[in-house]
Amino acid sequence: MNYQNIGSEKESVSLSQAIFKGLADDGTLYMPQSIPRLNSHFFEDMPQMALHDMAFEVLKPFVGDEVEDAALRRMVEQTFSFPIPLHAVQEKVWALELFHGPTHAFKDVGARFLSRLMSFLRPQSADKLVVLTATSGDTGGAVANGFHKVPGIEVVVLFPRGKISPYQQHQITSPGENIHAIAVEGSFDDCQRMVKQAFNDAALREKVTVTSANSINIGRLLPQMVYYFQGVAAVQRVSPGRAPVICVPSGNFGNLTAAVMAHRMGLPVKRFIAATNANDVVPRFLSTGIYTPLSTIVTIANAMDVGDPSNFSRLYALLNNNTEQLREILSAGSVSDDTIGLTIQEVYKKTGYLLDPHSAAACALLKQSLGNDEQGFFVATAHPRKFAEVIEGLLPEVSRSINEQNGPNFVNKKSIKTMSGSYNLLKDYLLKL
Numbered sequence: 515m516n517y518q519n520i521g522s523e524k525e526s527v528s529l530s531q532a533i534f535k536g537l538a539d540d541g542t543l544y545m546p547q548s549i550p551r552l553n554s555h556f557f558e559d560m561p562q563m564a565l566h567d568m569a570f571e572v573l574k575p576f577v578g579d580e581v582e583d584a585a586l587r588r589m590v591e592q593t594f595s596f597p598i599p600l601h602a603v604q605e606k607v608w609a610l611e612l613f614h615g616p617t618h619a620f621k622d623v624g625a626r627f628l629s630r631l632m633s634f635l636r637p638q639s640a641d642k643l644v645v646l647t648a649t650s651g652d653t654g655g656a657v658a659n660g661f662h663k664v665p666g667i668e669v670v671v672l673f674p675r676g677k678i679s680p681y682q683q684h685q686i687t688s689p690g691e692n693i694h695a696i697a698v699e700g701s702f703d704d705c706q707r708m709v710k711q712a713f714n715d716a717a718l719r720e721k722v723t724v725t726s727a728n729s730i731n732i733g734r735l736l737p738q739m740v741y742y743f744q745g746v747a748a749v750q751r752v753s754p755g756r757a758p759v760i761c762v763p764s765g766n767f768g769n770l771t772a773a774v775m776a777h778r779m780g781l782p783v784k785r786f787i788a789a790t791n792a793n794d795v796v797p798r799f800l801s802t803g804i805y806t807p808l809s810t811i812v813t814i815a816n817a818m819d820v821g822d823p824s825n826f827s828r829l830y831a832l833l834n835n836n837t838e839q840l841r842e843i844l845s846a847g848s849v850s851d852d853t854i855g856l857t858i859q860e861v862y863k864k865t866g867y868l869l870d871p872h873s874a875a876a877c878a879l880l881k882q883s884l885g886n887d888e889q890g891f892f893v894a895t896a897h898p899r900k901f902a903e904v905i906e907g908l909l910p911e912v913s914r915s916i917n918e919q920n921g922p923n924f925v926n927k928k929s930i931k932t933m934s935g936s937y938n939l940l941k942d943y944l945l946k947l
Protein backbone atom coordinates (compact mmCIF):
# COMPACT_ATOMS: atom_id res chain seq x y z
CA MET A 515 0.00 0.00 0.00
CA ASN A 516 1.27 3.44 -0.88
CA TYR A 517 0.31 6.67 0.84
CA GLN A 518 -0.26 10.03 -0.76
CA ASN A 519 -0.77 13.56 0.41
CA ILE A 520 -4.34 14.73 0.32
CA GLY A 521 -3.47 18.02 -1.36
CA SER A 522 -2.29 16.49 -4.61
CA GLU A 523 -1.80 13.00 -5.95
CA LYS A 524 1.76 13.65 -7.03
CA GLU A 525 3.66 12.50 -3.99
CA SER A 526 3.28 8.80 -3.34
CA VAL A 527 5.31 7.21 -0.54
CA SER A 528 5.70 3.90 1.29
CA LEU A 529 4.16 3.22 4.70
CA SER A 530 7.57 3.68 6.27
CA GLN A 531 8.05 7.11 4.68
CA ALA A 532 4.54 8.21 5.66
CA ILE A 533 5.13 7.08 9.25
CA PHE A 534 8.48 8.80 9.70
CA LYS A 535 7.71 11.98 7.77
CA GLY A 536 4.37 12.49 9.49
CA LEU A 537 3.46 15.32 7.10
CA ALA A 538 3.91 15.43 3.33
CA ASP A 539 6.34 17.90 1.71
CA ASP A 540 3.56 20.40 1.08
CA GLY A 541 2.48 20.27 4.74
CA THR A 542 -0.66 18.23 4.09
CA LEU A 543 -1.51 14.83 5.56
CA TYR A 544 -0.99 11.36 4.17
CA MET A 545 -3.83 9.02 3.33
CA PRO A 546 -3.76 5.46 2.02
CA GLN A 547 -3.84 5.56 -1.78
CA SER A 548 -6.95 3.39 -1.73
CA ILE A 549 -9.21 1.89 0.93
CA PRO A 550 -9.77 -1.76 0.03
CA ARG A 551 -13.11 -3.43 0.74
CA LEU A 552 -12.92 -6.56 2.84
CA ASN A 553 -14.57 -9.60 1.26
CA SER A 554 -17.92 -11.12 2.17
CA HIS A 555 -16.31 -14.04 4.06
CA PHE A 556 -14.79 -11.60 6.48
CA PHE A 557 -18.15 -10.02 7.21
CA GLU A 558 -19.85 -13.44 7.60
CA ASP A 559 -17.22 -14.45 10.15
CA MET A 560 -16.98 -11.05 11.83
CA PRO A 561 -19.50 -11.49 14.67
CA GLN A 562 -17.57 -14.51 16.00
CA MET A 563 -14.06 -13.32 15.22
CA ALA A 564 -11.47 -12.84 17.97
CA LEU A 565 -10.20 -9.28 18.32
CA HIS A 566 -6.63 -10.12 17.27
CA ASP A 567 -7.74 -11.95 14.12
CA MET A 568 -10.02 -9.07 13.23
CA ALA A 569 -7.23 -6.54 13.78
CA PHE A 570 -4.86 -8.57 11.62
CA GLU A 571 -7.32 -8.78 8.70
CA VAL A 572 -8.24 -5.10 8.88
CA LEU A 573 -4.64 -3.86 9.05
CA LYS A 574 -2.99 -6.29 6.64
CA PRO A 575 -3.86 -4.41 3.41
CA PHE A 576 -2.50 -1.15 4.86
CA VAL A 577 0.94 -2.47 5.78
CA GLY A 578 1.32 -4.54 2.60
CA ASP A 579 4.64 -6.32 2.39
CA GLU A 580 6.51 -3.78 4.55
CA VAL A 581 5.54 -5.72 7.67
CA GLU A 582 5.48 -9.50 7.44
CA ASP A 583 2.54 -11.43 8.84
CA ALA A 584 4.26 -12.68 11.98
CA ALA A 585 5.42 -9.17 12.92
CA LEU A 586 1.97 -7.70 12.27
CA ARG A 587 0.44 -10.37 14.47
CA ARG A 588 2.84 -9.50 17.27
CA MET A 589 2.04 -5.80 16.90
CA VAL A 590 -1.71 -6.32 17.10
CA GLU A 591 -1.34 -8.61 20.11
CA GLN A 592 0.79 -6.03 21.91
CA THR A 593 -1.49 -3.17 20.87
CA PHE A 594 -4.82 -4.79 21.72
CA SER A 595 -3.68 -6.18 25.05
CA PHE A 596 -6.82 -5.07 26.88
CA PRO A 597 -10.55 -5.72 26.38
CA ILE A 598 -12.87 -3.39 24.39
CA PRO A 599 -16.31 -4.25 25.78
CA LEU A 600 -19.71 -3.03 24.64
CA HIS A 601 -21.77 -1.84 27.62
CA ALA A 602 -25.57 -1.49 27.39
CA VAL A 603 -26.51 1.99 28.66
CA GLN A 604 -30.20 1.72 27.84
CA GLU A 605 -32.45 0.01 25.30
CA LYS A 606 -30.71 0.22 21.89
CA VAL A 607 -27.92 2.48 23.16
CA TRP A 608 -24.48 1.09 23.98
CA ALA A 609 -21.10 2.46 25.00
CA LEU A 610 -18.06 0.93 23.30
CA GLU A 611 -15.46 1.23 26.05
CA LEU A 612 -12.09 2.16 24.60
CA PHE A 613 -10.51 3.09 27.92
CA HIS A 614 -9.19 -0.15 29.38
CA GLY A 615 -5.60 0.43 28.24
CA PRO A 616 -2.70 1.59 30.44
CA THR A 617 -3.54 5.32 30.32
CA HIS A 618 -7.32 4.82 30.32
CA ALA A 619 -8.06 6.57 27.04
CA PHE A 620 -8.61 5.37 23.48
CA LYS A 621 -5.37 7.00 22.40
CA ASP A 622 -3.51 4.01 23.87
CA VAL A 623 -4.54 2.05 20.78
CA GLY A 624 -2.90 4.41 18.30
CA ALA A 625 0.17 5.12 20.43
CA ARG A 626 0.88 1.47 21.19
CA PHE A 627 0.59 0.46 17.55
CA LEU A 628 2.61 3.40 16.24
CA SER A 629 5.49 2.89 18.69
CA ARG A 630 5.78 -0.76 17.66
CA LEU A 631 5.48 0.07 13.98
CA MET A 632 8.20 2.73 14.24
CA SER A 633 10.47 0.48 16.19
CA PHE A 634 9.99 -2.28 13.57
CA LEU A 635 10.43 -0.06 10.49
CA ARG A 636 13.30 2.07 11.84
CA PRO A 637 16.48 1.34 9.93
CA GLN A 638 19.05 -0.14 12.33
CA SER A 639 21.66 2.44 11.32
CA ALA A 640 19.36 5.42 11.79
CA ASP A 641 20.33 8.40 13.93
CA LYS A 642 18.37 9.05 17.05
CA LEU A 643 14.75 9.62 16.20
CA VAL A 644 12.80 12.43 17.92
CA VAL A 645 9.07 11.92 18.22
CA LEU A 646 7.51 15.38 18.61
CA THR A 647 3.95 15.61 19.84
CA ALA A 648 1.46 18.27 20.87
CA THR A 649 -1.28 17.15 23.22
CA SER A 650 -4.59 18.54 24.41
CA GLY A 651 -4.43 16.05 27.27
CA ASP A 652 -4.69 12.39 26.47
CA THR A 653 -2.30 11.99 23.57
CA GLY A 654 0.66 12.90 25.72
CA GLY A 655 0.02 10.22 28.32
CA ALA A 656 -0.65 7.56 25.72
CA VAL A 657 2.46 8.46 23.73
CA ALA A 658 4.64 8.72 26.85
CA ASN A 659 3.46 5.29 27.96
CA GLY A 660 3.57 3.70 24.50
CA PHE A 661 7.13 4.89 23.74
CA HIS A 662 8.69 4.76 27.21
CA LYS A 663 12.09 3.01 27.01
CA VAL A 664 11.80 2.24 23.29
CA PRO A 665 15.49 2.21 22.25
CA GLY A 666 16.75 4.92 19.90
CA ILE A 667 13.64 7.09 20.25
CA GLU A 668 13.40 10.35 22.25
CA VAL A 669 9.89 11.72 22.80
CA VAL A 670 9.10 15.43 23.28
CA VAL A 671 5.56 16.18 24.45
CA LEU A 672 4.19 19.76 24.39
CA PHE A 673 1.08 20.43 26.46
CA PRO A 674 -0.80 23.67 27.27
CA ARG A 675 0.22 24.64 30.79
CA GLY A 676 -2.61 24.52 33.32
CA LYS A 677 -5.13 23.30 30.73
CA ILE A 678 -4.92 19.57 31.29
CA SER A 679 -5.95 17.57 34.36
CA PRO A 680 -3.46 16.71 37.13
CA TYR A 681 -3.90 13.05 36.21
CA GLN A 682 -3.03 13.70 32.56
CA GLN A 683 -0.07 15.83 33.57
CA HIS A 684 1.16 13.09 35.86
CA GLN A 685 1.03 10.55 33.03
CA ILE A 686 3.09 12.82 30.77
CA THR A 687 5.67 14.02 33.27
CA SER A 688 6.30 10.92 35.37
CA PRO A 689 7.98 8.44 32.96
CA GLY A 690 11.17 10.52 32.45
CA GLU A 691 14.16 8.84 30.73
CA ASN A 692 13.48 9.15 26.98
CA ILE A 693 10.20 11.04 27.59
CA HIS A 694 10.60 14.87 27.76
CA ALA A 695 7.57 16.92 28.83
CA ILE A 696 7.25 20.68 28.13
CA ALA A 697 4.46 22.89 29.51
CA VAL A 698 3.74 25.62 26.93
CA GLU A 699 2.32 28.99 28.00
CA GLY A 700 -0.60 28.92 25.57
CA SER A 701 -3.37 26.77 24.12
CA PHE A 702 -3.31 23.38 22.43
CA ASP A 703 -3.42 25.16 19.07
CA ASP A 704 -0.19 26.97 20.04
CA CYS A 705 1.44 23.63 20.83
CA GLN A 706 0.23 22.21 17.54
CA ARG A 707 1.52 25.25 15.63
CA MET A 708 4.98 24.85 17.17
CA VAL A 709 5.07 21.19 16.16
CA LYS A 710 4.01 22.04 12.61
CA GLN A 711 6.71 24.73 12.43
CA ALA A 712 9.32 22.19 13.44
CA PHE A 713 8.20 19.84 10.69
CA ASN A 714 8.34 22.61 8.12
CA ASP A 715 11.81 23.77 9.24
CA ALA A 716 14.25 22.29 6.74
CA ALA A 717 17.29 23.57 8.65
CA LEU A 718 16.18 21.77 11.80
CA ARG A 719 15.36 18.59 9.95
CA GLU A 720 18.83 18.46 8.46
CA LYS A 721 20.23 18.10 11.97
CA VAL A 722 17.53 16.19 13.81
CA THR A 723 15.31 13.38 12.56
CA VAL A 724 11.90 14.44 13.83
CA THR A 725 8.66 12.62 13.42
CA SER A 726 5.21 12.94 14.85
CA ALA A 727 3.03 10.75 17.01
CA ASN A 728 0.04 13.08 16.81
CA SER A 729 -3.18 11.93 15.24
CA ILE A 730 -1.75 13.54 12.10
CA ASN A 731 0.43 10.41 11.88
CA ILE A 732 -1.38 7.87 9.74
CA GLY A 733 0.19 5.08 11.83
CA ARG A 734 -2.04 6.06 14.75
CA LEU A 735 -5.18 6.27 12.71
CA LEU A 736 -4.93 2.82 11.11
CA PRO A 737 -5.35 0.69 14.27
CA GLN A 738 -8.26 2.86 15.40
CA MET A 739 -10.36 1.36 12.61
CA VAL A 740 -10.20 -1.98 14.37
CA TYR A 741 -12.44 -1.19 17.31
CA TYR A 742 -15.27 -0.03 15.06
CA PHE A 743 -15.31 -3.53 13.57
CA GLN A 744 -15.24 -4.91 17.11
CA GLY A 745 -18.15 -2.65 18.16
CA VAL A 746 -20.34 -3.47 15.17
CA ALA A 747 -19.61 -7.19 15.65
CA ALA A 748 -20.65 -6.93 19.30
CA VAL A 749 -23.93 -5.21 18.35
CA GLN A 750 -24.56 -7.91 15.74
CA ARG A 751 -24.25 -10.54 18.47
CA VAL A 752 -26.65 -8.91 20.93
CA SER A 753 -29.07 -7.19 18.56
CA PRO A 754 -28.67 -8.44 14.99
CA GLY A 755 -30.43 -6.90 12.03
CA ARG A 756 -30.04 -3.16 12.01
CA ALA A 757 -26.72 -1.54 11.18
CA PRO A 758 -25.86 0.73 14.12
CA VAL A 759 -25.53 4.50 14.19
CA ILE A 760 -22.12 5.46 15.63
CA CYS A 761 -21.49 8.64 17.59
CA VAL A 762 -17.88 9.76 18.11
CA PRO A 763 -16.82 12.49 20.59
CA SER A 764 -14.50 14.56 18.42
CA GLY A 765 -11.72 17.10 18.82
CA ASN A 766 -9.05 16.69 16.18
CA PHE A 767 -11.34 14.32 14.23
CA GLY A 768 -8.85 11.45 13.95
CA ASN A 769 -11.11 8.96 15.67
CA LEU A 770 -14.03 9.78 13.39
CA THR A 771 -11.79 9.60 10.32
CA ALA A 772 -10.79 6.06 11.34
CA ALA A 773 -14.48 5.20 11.74
CA VAL A 774 -15.30 6.43 8.24
CA MET A 775 -12.31 4.52 6.84
CA ALA A 776 -13.73 1.36 8.44
CA HIS A 777 -17.05 2.14 6.76
CA ARG A 778 -15.27 2.46 3.42
CA MET A 779 -13.82 -1.03 3.99
CA GLY A 780 -17.39 -2.26 4.01
CA LEU A 781 -18.30 -2.08 7.70
CA PRO A 782 -22.10 -1.88 7.98
CA VAL A 783 -22.89 1.41 9.77
CA LYS A 784 -26.13 3.31 9.22
CA ARG A 785 -24.68 6.77 9.75
CA PHE A 786 -22.20 8.67 11.89
CA ILE A 787 -22.61 11.51 14.35
CA ALA A 788 -19.77 13.77 15.46
CA ALA A 789 -20.20 15.19 18.96
CA THR A 790 -18.10 18.23 19.72
CA ASN A 791 -18.01 20.41 22.80
CA ALA A 792 -18.36 24.19 22.46
CA ASN A 793 -15.58 24.08 19.84
CA ASP A 794 -18.07 23.72 17.03
CA VAL A 795 -16.14 24.34 13.80
CA VAL A 796 -17.36 21.12 12.18
CA PRO A 797 -21.04 21.37 13.19
CA ARG A 798 -20.97 24.88 11.74
CA PHE A 799 -19.33 23.62 8.58
CA LEU A 800 -22.01 20.99 8.08
CA SER A 801 -24.79 23.51 8.47
CA THR A 802 -23.26 26.42 6.53
CA GLY A 803 -20.82 24.75 4.13
CA ILE A 804 -18.11 27.16 5.26
CA TYR A 805 -15.06 26.06 7.23
CA THR A 806 -13.89 28.76 9.64
CA PRO A 807 -11.20 27.89 12.19
CA LEU A 808 -11.94 29.45 15.58
CA SER A 809 -9.78 30.04 18.61
CA THR A 810 -10.00 27.33 21.22
CA ILE A 811 -12.67 27.48 23.92
CA VAL A 812 -11.85 25.78 27.21
CA THR A 813 -14.46 23.20 28.28
CA ILE A 814 -14.82 20.34 30.77
CA ALA A 815 -14.20 17.89 27.91
CA ASN A 816 -10.72 19.31 27.44
CA ALA A 817 -9.27 16.67 25.13
CA MET A 818 -11.71 17.98 22.53
CA ASP A 819 -10.79 21.66 22.94
CA VAL A 820 -9.63 22.10 19.36
CA GLY A 821 -10.42 25.15 17.26
CA ASP A 822 -9.00 23.95 13.94
CA PRO A 823 -9.16 20.14 13.79
CA SER A 824 -6.24 18.87 11.75
CA ASN A 825 -7.78 15.58 10.69
CA PHE A 826 -10.88 17.17 9.23
CA SER A 827 -9.15 17.58 5.86
CA ARG A 828 -8.62 13.81 5.82
CA LEU A 829 -12.23 13.10 6.60
CA TYR A 830 -13.32 15.50 3.88
CA ALA A 831 -10.93 13.91 1.38
CA LEU A 832 -12.48 10.50 2.12
CA LEU A 833 -15.77 11.94 0.90
CA ASN A 834 -14.13 13.35 -2.26
CA ASN A 835 -14.07 16.85 -0.76
CA ASN A 836 -17.79 16.95 -1.38
CA THR A 837 -19.95 18.51 1.34
CA GLU A 838 -23.14 16.80 0.12
CA GLN A 839 -21.49 13.38 0.26
CA LEU A 840 -20.25 14.14 3.75
CA ARG A 841 -23.72 15.20 4.90
CA GLU A 842 -25.16 11.90 3.64
CA ILE A 843 -23.25 9.89 6.22
CA LEU A 844 -22.40 12.43 8.91
CA SER A 845 -24.29 14.83 11.13
CA ALA A 846 -22.69 16.82 13.92
CA GLY A 847 -23.70 18.67 17.03
CA SER A 848 -22.07 20.82 19.66
CA VAL A 849 -22.76 19.84 23.28
CA SER A 850 -22.49 22.47 26.01
CA ASP A 851 -20.73 21.92 29.33
CA ASP A 852 -24.15 22.13 31.01
CA THR A 853 -25.58 19.32 28.91
CA ILE A 854 -22.44 17.24 29.48
CA GLY A 855 -22.83 17.70 33.23
CA LEU A 856 -26.55 16.91 33.22
CA THR A 857 -25.94 13.78 31.15
CA ILE A 858 -23.28 12.51 33.57
CA GLN A 859 -25.71 13.04 36.47
CA GLU A 860 -28.76 11.63 34.73
CA VAL A 861 -27.14 8.48 33.33
CA TYR A 862 -25.51 7.75 36.68
CA LYS A 863 -28.72 8.27 38.65
CA LYS A 864 -30.82 6.15 36.28
CA THR A 865 -28.42 3.32 35.55
CA GLY A 866 -25.39 3.53 37.85
CA TYR A 867 -23.12 3.97 34.82
CA LEU A 868 -20.48 6.66 35.13
CA LEU A 869 -19.44 8.62 32.02
CA ASP A 870 -16.44 10.85 31.53
CA PRO A 871 -17.19 14.31 30.02
CA HIS A 872 -16.14 13.34 26.46
CA SER A 873 -18.19 10.16 26.37
CA ALA A 874 -21.09 12.06 27.95
CA ALA A 875 -21.13 14.54 25.06
CA ALA A 876 -21.45 11.65 22.61
CA CYS A 877 -24.02 9.85 24.74
CA ALA A 878 -26.21 12.96 24.95
CA LEU A 879 -26.13 13.58 21.21
CA LEU A 880 -26.72 9.94 20.27
CA LYS A 881 -29.75 9.64 22.54
CA GLN A 882 -31.14 12.89 21.21
CA SER A 883 -30.72 12.01 17.54
CA LEU A 884 -31.58 8.29 17.44
CA GLY A 885 -34.82 7.56 15.57
CA ASN A 886 -37.37 4.98 16.79
CA ASP A 887 -36.23 2.45 14.24
CA GLU A 888 -32.52 2.95 14.95
CA GLN A 889 -29.96 1.56 17.37
CA GLY A 890 -26.43 2.67 18.01
CA PHE A 891 -23.35 3.07 20.12
CA PHE A 892 -21.10 5.90 21.14
CA VAL A 893 -17.43 5.41 21.79
CA ALA A 894 -16.46 5.96 25.43
CA THR A 895 -13.05 7.51 24.94
CA ALA A 896 -11.78 7.95 28.52
CA HIS A 897 -12.28 6.40 31.94
CA PRO A 898 -14.28 8.73 34.23
CA ARG A 899 -11.50 8.38 36.80
CA LYS A 900 -9.31 10.57 34.59
CA PHE A 901 -11.72 13.44 35.20
CA ALA A 902 -12.28 13.03 38.93
CA GLU A 903 -12.34 16.82 39.42
CA VAL A 904 -15.31 17.22 37.08
CA ILE A 905 -17.19 14.26 38.54
CA GLU A 906 -16.61 15.57 42.05
CA GLY A 907 -18.56 18.74 41.30
CA LEU A 908 -21.40 16.86 39.65
CA LEU A 909 -21.80 13.74 41.76
CA PRO A 910 -20.29 14.32 45.20
CA GLU A 911 -21.61 10.91 46.33
CA VAL A 912 -19.41 8.99 43.88
CA SER A 913 -16.37 11.23 43.94
CA ARG A 914 -14.95 9.67 47.08
CA SER A 915 -14.89 6.17 45.63
CA ILE A 916 -13.30 7.40 42.40
CA ASN A 917 -10.68 9.26 44.33
CA GLU A 918 -9.80 6.15 46.22
CA GLN A 919 -9.30 4.27 42.95
CA ASN A 920 -7.36 7.25 41.75
CA GLY A 921 -4.61 6.54 44.24
CA PRO A 922 -2.49 9.22 45.88
CA ASN A 923 -2.81 12.86 44.95
CA PHE A 924 -0.67 13.84 42.04
CA VAL A 925 1.54 16.42 43.60
CA ASN A 926 4.20 16.81 40.98
CA LYS A 927 7.42 17.01 42.89
CA LYS A 928 9.62 17.23 39.85
CA SER A 929 9.86 20.70 38.39
CA ILE A 930 8.30 20.78 34.98
CA LYS A 931 9.99 22.48 32.08
CA THR A 932 7.92 25.41 30.82
CA MET A 933 8.29 27.36 27.58
CA SER A 934 6.58 30.35 25.97
CA GLY A 935 4.78 29.68 22.70
CA SER A 936 7.84 30.74 20.72
CA TYR A 937 9.04 28.31 18.09
CA ASN A 938 12.68 29.39 18.35
CA LEU A 939 12.86 28.15 21.94
CA LEU A 940 11.56 24.78 20.88
CA LYS A 941 14.05 24.66 18.05
CA ASP A 942 16.99 25.33 20.41
CA TYR A 943 15.71 22.66 22.73
CA LEU A 944 15.48 20.06 19.96
CA LEU A 945 18.94 20.91 18.68
CA LYS A 946 20.43 20.32 22.13
CA LEU A 947 18.50 17.15 22.92
Ligand SMILES: *Cc1c(COP(=O)(O)O)cnc(C)c1O
Nearest residue numbers: 652765766767768769817895896
Ligand atom coordinates in the same frame (compact mmCIF):
# COMPACT_ATOMS: atom_id res chain seq x y z
C1 LIG B 1 -8.44 12.89 22.03
C2 LIG B 1 -9.73 12.63 22.67
C3 LIG B 1 -10.93 12.82 21.97
C4 LIG B 1 -10.97 13.40 20.59
O1 LIG B 1 -10.47 12.49 19.61
P1 LIG B 1 -10.05 13.04 18.17
O2 LIG B 1 -9.54 11.83 17.44
O3 LIG B 1 -9.01 14.08 18.38
O4 LIG B 1 -11.28 13.61 17.56
C5 LIG B 1 -12.11 12.49 22.61
N1 LIG B 1 -12.13 12.02 23.87
C6 LIG B 1 -11.00 11.82 24.56
C7 LIG B 1 -11.08 11.31 25.94
C8 LIG B 1 -9.77 12.12 23.99
O5 LIG B 1 -8.66 11.91 24.68
